[in-house]
Amino acid sequence: MRKLSSTRWSPLRTLRAVTLGFALVAAGCEGDAGPQGEQGPQGAPGTDATVDPSLGTADKAFAGIGGKAAVQGLQNFELTVSGQAYTAGEGFRPSDPPLMGSTSNGTTISYDVAGNKLAIHHKRTLTLFFPLQQDFKEIVNGNDGFLDGTESLFGAPGGPLLSDRTAAIRRQQRFLNPHLILKDIAANPSIATDGGSALLDGSLHNLLVVSDSVHPITLYVNAKTGKLAKLSTLENEPLHRDVPVEVFYEGWETTSSGLLFPKNVYMGVDGHLVSSETRKTVTVNGTLAASLFQLPSGTNLPPYNAEDAARGASQHVFHQVFASFGIPLDGVDLTTSETVLTPGVHYLRGYSHNTLVVEQANGIVVLEAPLYPERSDAIINWIKAKFPNKPITHVLATHHHSDHAGGLRSYVAQGTKVVAHESLTSFYQELFRAPSTLRPDALAQKPTAPTIVPVAIGTPLRLDDASHPVVAYNLPNTHAADMLLFYLPNDKIAFASDLFNPGQGGFGNGPKELYTAIKTTYSLDVTTVTGGHGNTSSLADLQQAAGM
Ligand SMILES: [Zn+2]
Structure with missing residues (x-):
């Protein structure tokens, strides 16, 4: 596996700090005007329990996220989130930091894990070219996908999604919610192997390498607490080709189901921040209405294309980043x-x-x-x-x-x-x-x-x-x-x-x-x-x- 150089690392770290600073300032402003005490400080120091050091890496990861039984019992989850999406490679100079493509506030992600369907109800504001508020849904039900509403900056209505985009949406949620990966490991332990250890932010982490159709995924498990700190893998980007994708998880909090969810999740590609997400509410194993995942009746869906889906998964950041600023580039345009x-x-x-x-x-x-x-x-x-x-x-x-x-x-x-x-x-x-x-x-x-x-x-x-x-x-x-x-x-x-x-x-x-x-x-x-x-x-x- 390709090692990430420090030059690929540092820009993401820097941007992450900038974003955090911005988020803290924004939260402070909100607090002045709004009701107090909505978002209390996270758990007191010392609440991070240590896990049995003799456990294998997968078992440490299960322990750190609330226990293997809780992972196996994950039926569904629903998150309301706010965040920012960024695009690298579209700035004034190649060396410029990523531009903010959109902000979201009150976006709801409903994931029926057992039923293999998910719906993302976006509430976002495009910011890259001109400000535009949007309210639309990405729905993935089995292999079918549908975009209900308008995500295009130019107002083109959504509709059936091609297999590449459907796969990209799925992969994005899998990376943002590594519970889905751990659930697969619980069902089939042979997909995960011990990848040794590495230092991350000065702490020892055990690495869990998970086999994957695109490229092996490495999970960084804190050796003491079992908490997942990071995911890393490789995917394709049309211009830069093989690019490292990194996801950082921060502020794991317990939910009533016993499973922990990270408060903040950051995704980076090739060393650049592409998304920053804060979870405002997390509900696990609640009741999700079937209507959330229903595709509009009479929809003429394109046939599932496994090759397109494989390409979409291998380029998920490319698809989701362009969609995040209102210029979806789904499919492969070969028209001349x-x-x-x-x-x-x-x-x-x-x-x-x-x-x-x-x-x-x-x-x-x-x-x-x-x-x-x-x-x-x-x-x-x-x-x-x-x-x-x-x-x-x-x-x-x-x-x-x-x-x-x-x-x-x-x-x-x-x-x-x-x-x-x-x-x-x-x-x-x-x-x-x-x-x-x-x-x-x-x-x-x-x-x-x-x-x-x-x-x-x-x-x-x-x-x-x-x-x-x-x-x-x-x-x-x-x-x-x-x-x-x-x-x-x-x-x-x-x-x-x-x-x-x-x-x-x-x-x-x-x-x-x-x-x-x-x-x-x-x-x-x-x-x-x-x-x-x-x-x-x-x-x-x-x-x-x-x-x-
Ligand atoms: Zn241009």
Whole structure:
């Protein structure tokens, strides 16, 4: 198992402290205005009983969580929680801390363990792009899933969930509530093995390694108290590939059933905090109404797909993080809806992300490799079928955000040169070297040394051609420090991402920044605006969106 380096550790620790500080301040403010004594201090010091040191690690974990019988007797639980969700990889610079995607308050998680169903009634406020209050449910019943209400930032209604998302929801709850893992160990002790010991926060912990369909899960059991302090495992993230996932449990409190639940749970991926959850109420083995888990009648559910479910489980953080800020990316988007903008310039649009394919005399130039390698593989296959005798010479990356760069690795495996902002050379070099053992992509199967062509600030990079030259410009903006603008001077086409979605509009200053770059900074002659999202628009549409 891959060891977590201290550099992966420390950012999560730091962020966790920041979040805790924030939570304490918020609780103090609440206390001034609201009724007193709702949330008393946690148990007095010294209440952490010690467990028999001669116990094996699994038995210590059972003892620490309320006893094996209580774990075996877990039929259901219901939590009301508040918390914050964060997204890493979408900041101004790659090194920026995660951005808060949403806050929740009064969200209810109802888990019928015996009946294999769960329902999460979200009450949350999206915070990343503009504030938006939402009230909706994620329901998982056996292999079926349904999103009742609207989680999309753009207002798209929910509906039946694909198998990948259903599996991701399940895995998230399994990690947040390790009782579910311990219950499986109680039923089948052979899935857990002794993993030795480790120090965590200066205390000795015994490690319990639990077999798992994605990657073994390691539970850190406090050697003295039996309390679970941490879970760690590995999963796949489309951009960074194999990434460590860590969950920290804090403030275990006894419930009337005898089982203990942690007051606070923090999840991190690749060293970054992605969620922080505080449990306000915990009910164990109460009565859960069957209606909680009922899928709307007449629902036409997609058939369960085991392969999709396995992928969803192996990328659960990716799915749940994008959903947490209102941009669910469920399913694998392999659509290549083609529009020929001018002969030789092909706009391949997907459900959410687009790519522009430009035919030059010596080969094909690709603008933007979004989402994940699977999407790039589909586009590469499209190109090979369309232009069987031309190599893909260059792929141009607009900016570092994970949903716009997640497909670059497939092109590197083709020997394609990557054109990116000069500040991103080492960032991409690391990504292209990243191990991808859980889901081996094209680059993992064919490790290839990347060639990264930097675009220097103040020096546009021109990929010359008699018919379709392509120029990459540095694009000053407030969305990403490393943003590039692409321009096809002969075709009078511009391509940019996230500042303006042609045909759909843009957020904040984005349209203004893009229009200024095209019109003022570089004086480009543009008739058609294209981009990583949306469709096409005229320059006049962009000007109008910019209010200029
Ligand atoms: Zn972006």
